[in-house]
Amino acid sequence: MTEYVIQVSNLCRQFGEVKAIQSLDLNVERGRIYGFLGPNGSGKTTAIRMLTGLLKPSSGDIRVLNYRLPGQAQNLRLHIGYMTQNFSLYEDLTVTENLRFFAKIYGLTATGRKQRIAELLDIYRLGHKAAQLAGNLSGGQRQRLALAAAVLHQPELLFLDEPTSAVDPENRREFWEQLFDLSDRGTSILVSTHFMDEAERCHKLAIFETGIKRADGSPDELMRQMGAHVVEISSAHLRQLKQQLTRLPEVISAAQLGSRLRVLVKDQVSDPVAFLRQQDSLSAEDRLEKVHPSLEDVFVTSTGAGRP
Amino acid sequence: MKSLRRIYAIFSKELIQLRRDKMTIRMVVMIPLIQLLLFGYAINTNVRHIPVGAVDQSQNGLSRILMQTISATRVVEFVARYASIQQAQSAIASAKVRAVLVIPADVSQRLARHQSVGLGTPPSSDEETSRPVAQWMVDGSDTMIAGAVKSLRSMPLTELLSKPANRNTPTFEVTLLFNPEQRTAVNVVPGLVAIILTMTMILFTSAAIVRENERGNMEMLIATPVRPIELMVGKIIPYMFIGALQAAIVLGLGKLLFNVPINGSLWQLGVVTMLFISASLTLGLVISTLAKNQLQSMQMTVFVLLPSILLSGFMFPYEGMPRFAQHIAETLPATHFMRLIRSVVLRDAEIADMTFDTFWLIAFTVLGLLVASLRFKKTLD
Ligand SMILES: Nc1ncnc2c1ncn2[C@@H]1O[C@H](COP(=O)(O)OP(=O)(O)OP(=O)(O)O)[C@@H](O)[C@H]1O
Ligand SMILES: [Mg+2]
Numbered sequence: 307m308t309e310y311v312i313q314v315s316n317l318c319r320q321f322g323e324v325k326a327i328q329s330l331d332l333n334v335e336r337g338r339i340y341g342f343l344g345p346n347g348s349g350k351t352t353a354i355r356m357l358t359g360l361l362k363p364s365s366g367d368i369r370v371l372n373y374r375l376p377g378q379a380q381n382l383r384l385h386i387g388y389m390t391q392n393f394s395l396y397e398d399l400t401v402t403e404n405l406r407f408f409a410k411i412y413g414l415t416a417t418g419r420k421q422r423i424a425e426l427l428d429i430y431r432l433g434h435k436a437a438q439l440a441g442n443l444s445g446g447q448r449q450r451l452a453l454a455a456a457v458l459h460q461p462e463l464l465f466l467d468e469p470t471s472a473v474d475p476e477n478r479r480e481f482w483e484q485l486f487d488l489s490d491r492g493t494s495i496l497v498s499t500h501f502m503d504e505a506e507r508c509h510k511l512a513i514f515e516t517g518i519k520r521a522d523g524s525p526d527e528l529m530r531q532m533g534a535h536v537v538e539i540s541s542a543h544l545r546q547l548k549q550q551l552t553r554l555p556e557v558i559s560a561a562q563l564g565s566r567l568r569v570l571v572k573d574q575v576s577d578p579v580a581f582l583r584q585q586d587s588l589s590a591e592d593r594l595e596k597v598h599p600s601l602e603d604v605f606v607t608s609t610g611a612g613r614p
Numbered sequence: 615m616k617s618l619r620r621i622y623a624i625f626s627k628e629l630i631q632l633r634r635d636k637m638t639i640r641m642v643v644m645i646p647l648i649q650l651l652l653f654g655y656a657i658n659t660n661v662r663h664i665p666v667g668a669v670d671q672s673q674n675g676l677s678r679i680l681m682q683t684i685s686a687t688r689v690v691e692f693v694a695r696y697a698s699i700q701q702a703q704s705a706i707a708s709a710k711v712r713a714v715l716v717i718p719a720d721v722s723q724r725l726a727r728h729q730s731v732g733l734g735t736p737p738s739s740d741e742e743t744s745r746p747v748a749q750w751m752v753d754g755s756d757t758m759i760a761g762a763v764k765s766l767r768s769m770p771l772t773e774l775l776s777k778p779a780n781r782n783t784p785t786f787e788v789t790l791l792f793n794p795e796q797r798t799a800v801n802v803v804p805g806l807v808a809i810i811l812t813m814t815m816i817l818f819t820s821a822a823i824v825r826e827n828e829r830g831n832m833e834m835l836i837a838t839p840v841r842p843i844e845l846m847v848g849k850i851i852p853y854m855f856i857g858a859l860q861a862a863i864v865l866g867l868g869k870l871l872f873n874v875p876i877n878g879s880l881w882q883l884g885v886v887t888m889l890f891i892s893a894s895l896t897l898g899l900v901i902s903t904l905a906k907n908q909l910q911s912m913q914m915t916v917f918v919l920l921p922s923i924l925l926s927g928f929m930f931p932y933e934g935m936p937r938f939a940q941h942i943a944e945t946l947p948a949t950h951f952m953r954l955i956r957s958v959v960l961r962d963a964e965i966a967d968m969t970f971d972t973f974w975l976i977a978f979t980v981l982g983l984l985v986a987s988l989r990f991k992k993t994l995d
Pocket of ligand 2: 350351467
């Protein structure tokens with residue numbers, strides 16, 4: 307039987323007129339990395355804040371680690387870690403002072419504290435910056451410090467809100483290695499992002515748009531069940547071609563990738579290559595090739611409904 | 615136990631942040647220092663050397679001697695002479711002088727018959743003899759100045775005519791306890807402890823919660839198991855030490871520079887000061903939970919500070935205020951502390967004799983902590 311760390315049904319949150327989250331149903335399994343993928347303003351932060359008990363839902367049920375929220379938020383706090391979207395450690399405290407502060411807050415004993423902080427400085431390669439003010443760290447170092455503070459008390463469940471938005475690709479890869487290490491040791495992780503490559507690393511993910519969950523499942527599942535074909539066209543006149551193709555009702559989108567055009571065709575068209583060949587705008591020397599969908603294609607297809 | 619550890623965590627964090635905040639540290643020392651020097655030297659209710667003018671209509675030797683006698687009191691100083699009363703009035707209006715002495719042409723006759731020179735005691739119904747020697751025109755808009763000139767009204771003029779004094783026995787004998795020399799600093803310096811602590815303690819803590827919000831630390835902090843009351847207590851403890859330091863600066867320098875004695879016992883002084891510091895700090899915390907940003911917390915601090923200066927008894931005696939102002943004053947911790955510290959420092963009073971003010975400060979602190987903790991919600995809504 308699968309065990310869920312997060313169970314949410316019919317969750318809504320409004321800010322005045324703005325519906326930040328609309329009837330969200332969500333089940334997150336223990337030990338997994340679950341992704342929230344969505345553009346700016348799609349409600350990722352609002353959802354995470356409700357799941358950590360920081361915001362009260364307008365309606366709906368939330369159970370996190372079997373604690374009912376928002377009522378039992380205080381009991382939940384010892385078992386979760388939260389890395390906020392914006393850096394929220396103390397910039398006028400050093401790396402060690404920040405970690406020491408949160409260690410005391412989480413009730414670690416003096417010896418446990420020393421040991422754990424030394425361990426974290428080592429894991430997150432902050433040893434040489436231990437005495438530096440957090441405000442003077444680089445983006446990557448700050449993010450490692452924030453992660454260290456969030457996992458200090460070895461929480462069962464970790465919330466990470468766009469943890470890599472200010473980090474270069476090199477650091478991003480390393481950061482994900484660390485997430486997998488945590489996951490291997492049994493920590494359940496919920497991470498929000500607007501990067502496709504990150505979303506693809508998650509065991510499961512939910513795609514958000516304007517507060518609505520458009521799709522969820524593992525990346526493979528999502529790509530398999532996308533409901534559209536992907537065709538790449540190599541042509542000399544990509545820009546005109548793109549304009550003409552996007553006018554067709556069967557075409558969901560067409561995006562230029564270097565010298566090729568990536569076209570998403572609805573799957574009621576059984577042979578998309580033949581269908582595109584028929585179009586006048588294509589010339590004989592253009593080459594067409596049906597390819598495997600990427601997560602970006604999934605994202606475009608599933609969020610297309612909301613667009614005019 | 616866990617709770618204590620979390621309070622200690624907040625406390626040590628605040629202490630480190632405070633230590634790094636050079637501006638605040640400077641304020642901690644400079645505010646009491648500068649205010650003490652300013653108020654200690656500047657506030658003086660014994661008014662002296664008021665610049666005044668004279669209109670001499672008699673122009674004889676007697677009028678000159680009269681002016682010298684008045685100058686000898688040091689209350690006023692003659693700086694100008696005017697030919698006419700009109701000129702004198704316009705000089706008062708343009709604040710060149712604060713008062714003008716008008717010496718009438720018949721000053722010699724008036725003086726000769728005046729009772730203050732002691733030529734018998736004529737019946738008061740006698741028009742001729744009951745006339746004053748000369749007239750003062752005073753800028754009455756400043757009541758202190760007016761009062762000082764009024765005090766000259768019945769000054770003895772015996773030396774003027776080198777006649778033996780006909781000393782009247784005063785109706786009342788007045789014995790001045792505690793401050794026989796009537797030095798203002800003796801009253802001002804202990805009061806200043808109350809004012810400075812009101813200012814700095816409320817100022818520091820009123821920004822305490824707001825700052826965490828503004829710097830974006832709050833979202834992480836409230837996602838931890840820390841409880842509101844732990845946060846509140848942890849945040850005020852470092853400032854208790856600061857308050858004690860400031861009180862020590864003011865009273866210590868007050869003794870050194872202005873010779874203000876500390877008559878009461880030091881531990882009684884310590885107890886009442888710590889009680890007041892706690893009350894002010896919790897008031898600051900309540901403000902901090904009400905304000906949305908540091909500007910608002912600053913405005914609310916001023917809102918409390920002004921009545922604390924004006925109504926607490928620091929500037930004007932509490933007893934002289936109208937009833938409704940007294941009611942407002944009673945709600946301010948500064949009023950109660952003003953009574954306590956003046957009593958302890960100047961009159962060696964015992965806390966046991968002032969249980970009302972003491973308990974009031976304790977109640978204020980407890981209530982303030984409660985309100986601040988209840989108002990502080992661990993959510994972002
Ligand atoms: N405190 C608030 N008051 C009013 N509106 C809010 C508040 N918080 C969020 N919103 C609104 O709710 C919507 C969702 O915001 P949210 O921050 O959850 O998006 P997000 O997916 O985290 O975006 P981003 O990728 O930019 O962080 C937005 O339209 C936002 O303006
Ligand atoms: Mg966000």
